[in-house]
Amino acid sequence: MNIIVCIKRVPQTAEAEVKVDSSGKDIEKDRLIFDTNESDTYALEEAVLQKEKFGGSITVITVGDEDSEETLRIALAKGADEAIRIKVEDLDELDGFKTAQILHKIIKDMDFDIIFTGCLATDDAYSQVGTTLAKLLEIPHASLVTKIELSENSADAYRELEGGLLEHLKIKLPALFTIQTGINVPRYASLIAIRRAARKELNEISKTEFGEMKSNSFIEELFTPPVSKLAEILSGNPDEVSEKLTGIIKEKGLI
Amino acid sequence: MNDIFVLIEHRQGVIRDITFELLAFGRNLANKNNAKLTAIIFADNSKKIIDKIKTQADKITVIENPIFKDFNAESYQIALAEIIKKENPFITLIGHTAFGMDLCSSLATELKIPFTTDCLDVEINGKKLSVTRQMYDGKLNVKLQLQENDSYLVSLRAGTFPAEDGNLNAEIEKIESPISAEPDYRKFIEYIEVVAGEVDITKSDVVIGIGRGIKEKDNLDIIDEFADAIGGVVGCSRPIVDAEWLPKDRQIGSSGKTIKPKLYIAIGISGAFQHVMGMKSADTIIAINKDPNAPIFNEADYGIVDDLFKVIPVLKNKILEAKA
Numbered sequence: 421m422n423i424i425v426c427i428k429r430v431p432q433t434a435e436a437e438v439k440v441d442s443s444g445k446d447i448e449k450d451r452l453i454f455d456t457n458e459s460d461t462y463a464l465e466e467a468v469l470q471k472e473k474f475g476g477s478i479t480v481i482t483v484g485d486e487d488s489e490e491t492l493r494i495a496l497a498k499g500a501d502e503a504i505r506i507k508v509e510d511l512d513e514l515d516g517f518k519t520a521q522i523l524h525k526i527i528k529d530m531d532f533d534i535i536f537t538g539c540l541a542t543d544d545a546y547s548q549v550g551t552t553l554a555k556l557l558e559i560p561h562a563s564l565v566t567k568i569e570l571s572e573n574s575a576d577a578y579r580e581l582e583g584g585l586l587e588h589l590k591i592k593l594p595a596l597f598t599i600q601t602g603i604n605v606p607r608y609a610s611l612i613a614i615r616r617a618a619r620k621e622l623n624e625i626s627k628t629e630f631g632e633m634k635s636n637s638f639i640e641e642l643f644t645p646p647v648s649k650l651a652e653i654l655s656g657n658p659d660e661v662s663e664k665l666t667g668i669i670k671e672k673g674l675i
Numbered sequence: 676m677n678d679i680f681v682l683i684e685h686r687q688g689v690i691r692d693i694t695f696e697l698l699a700f701g702r703n704l705a706n707k708n709n710a711k712l713t714a715i716i717f718a719d720n721s722k723k724i725i726d727k728i729k730t731q732a733d734k735i736t737v738i739e740n741p742i743f744k745d746f747n748a749e750s751y752q753i754a755l756a757e758i759i760k761k762e763n764p765f766i767t768l769i770g771h772t773a774f775g776m777d778l779c780s781s782l783a784t785e786l787k788i789p790f791t792t793d794c795l796d797v798e799i800n801g802k803k804l805s806v807t808r809q810m811y812d813g814k815l816n817v818k819l820q821l822q823e824n825d826s827y828l829v830s831l832r833a834g835t836f837p838a839e840d841g842n843l844n845a846e847i848e849k850i851e852s853p854i855s856a857e858p859d860y861r862k863f864i865e866y867i868e869v870v871a872g873e874v875d876i877t878k879s880d881v882v883i884g885i886g887r888g889i890k891e892k893d894n895l896d897i898i899d900e901f902a903d904a905i906g907g908v909v910g911c912s913r914p915i916v917d918a919e920w921l922p923k924d925r926q927i928g929s930s931g932k933t934i935k936p937k938l939y940i941a942i943g944i945s946g947a948f949q950h951v952m953g954m955k956s957a958d959t960i961i962a963i964n965k966d967p968n969a970p971i972f973n974e975a976d977y978g979i980v981d982d983l984f985k986v987i988p989v990l991k992n993k994i995l996e997a998k999a
Contacts, residue, residue, distance in 0.1 A: 433814055438815055447815065517790075542812055545808070546792050547771075547776050551779075551780035555784040560860040562777065562861075564777070580773065583930070585869065586869075587773075587863070601913065637791055637806075640819065644815060646816075647973050649973055649974070652978070653980055654979050658981060661990075662993045663993055665977065665979065669997075675906070
């Protein structure tokens with residue numbers, strides 16, 4: 421089983437304050453922590469689990485700037501065999517469609533059975549790259565996969581639908597699967613593995629080798645979402661706010 | 676202007692809510708831009724669906740075939756691409772749902788038309804199209820201009836637009852399916868229901884929801900004690916299920932359960948829209964989170980901005996005192 425995993429380095433914004441920068445088209449990045457995109461870590465773990473079962477090799481690919489090397493090295497430490505960075509220094513001009521086209525240019529000449537991607541990048545939140553890439557490569561896909569069983573020429577893929585319902589599909593390989601979080605429990609890289617990965621060579625390819633590619637869209641402006649409703653914030657120390665809240669709950673007849 | 680297309684979504688014989696949201700949004704967009712709204716139905720039997728939506732579109736195009744009984748993104752993609760190529764609608768609207776996410780990008784890529792996903796608004800300006808969508812875990816909105824074209828494809832976020840009654844009388848057109856069999860490289864097998872656990876969070880008047888903020892599995896004890904004190908059950912947002920701290924049937928949100936309790940207390944939950952979709956109908960919503968900018972405070976009636984580990988034990992005691 422030769423597996424390609426597409427990963428991306430993203431700012432961790434779920435619990436951080438995110439501010440628009442002076443251009444109005446990007447965010448202030450200097451105080452944000454960057455790490456591998458969440459669902460990509462599950463995609464990589466799934467590849468490692470399948471490799472442990474069936475053998476073969478894992479190639480991780482990212483489209484990113486120099487800082488993305490760290491993301492690739494963590495993937496190598498977790499069990500990837502090869503790592504490729506498609507060098508892009510101006511990440512802001514990438515939308516999901518353009519990223520997929522760049523990935524297509526390199527993957528189309530590679531030998532693989534399966535491609536895993538995350539189902540969503542938490543920064544631009546398109547959920548486009550995997551399914552677009554599958555179409556460009558003219559291979560079948562399934563998105564939002566939370567369980568996968570591989571056999572020689574096909575996969576039983578289970579997609580997560582609304583309400584927790586699963587859609588069971590049979591898909592011929594080679595195929596692409598976008599992986600939903602929760603499909604497995606991603607491992608941590610050991611210190612020894614991280615040290616070993618630090619010495620590994622990364623393959624680097626310049627995006628300019630692929631010629632010009634079109635974006636689907638251009639950012640006009642970024643802005644803070646309008647607030648339609650805001651909670652009444654109770655003020656005070658834990659004792660005071662608990663007192664107030666208990667009063668409210670009691671008044672509403674909920675206890 | 677050329678037509679606005681809306682793809683009808685249904686599952687296991689039931690029209691999905693997103694369908695009515697798309698139709699209402701599409702109608703408003705059509706009115707504003709002097710266009711016609713066409714609903715596209717793929718189904719094995721379309722009668723019931725037509726009856727429910729015929730006042731909501733100018734035209735309904737029906738493609739009936741046994742292969743469309745259940746959703747298959749590949750079958751839909753091949754057939755819908757043929758229809759869009761022939762009719763050249765100005766814009767095709769699809770739900771940003773599990774079905775739509777599997778279909779949208781590959782369909783637009785096949786058609787070589789500009790597309791974008793998970794939109795909160797769409798604006799037409801002559802031949803230009805711009806959309807509003809969210810980035811960075813919902814912390815920011817972005818206005819995007821799409822590459823100018825004759826035809827666009829956009830997916831819209833579920834639960835964003837209110838459904839509205841219509842007063843149209845749709846012309847019905849039945850057309851032959853461009854394909855007669857499911858592609859052999861992707862076969863739909865079956866739907867599998869989520870296994871029910873011992874606690875049904877949809878049946879409780881009081882639900883305590885926990886998220887990333889609880890940090891460690893061992894901290895569940897503090898929450899369980901609090902839930903016992905107030906007489907509620909414990910549900911959670913996605914990360915807690917992903918970490919396997921609670922079973923899947925406790926997940927509140929679009930890919931989990933939708934709850935409508937009298938009281939919902941969100942503890943350490945930031946409030947991603949997927950979670951909000953599952954709890955926004957609660958009568959009273961309380962949020963406890965140390966991040967004052969957490970989107971959950973835009974949904975809650977009351978909020979406490981503080982460390983949950985400082986507040987919850989005190990709150991538990993106050994609740995017990997009040998009950999005594």
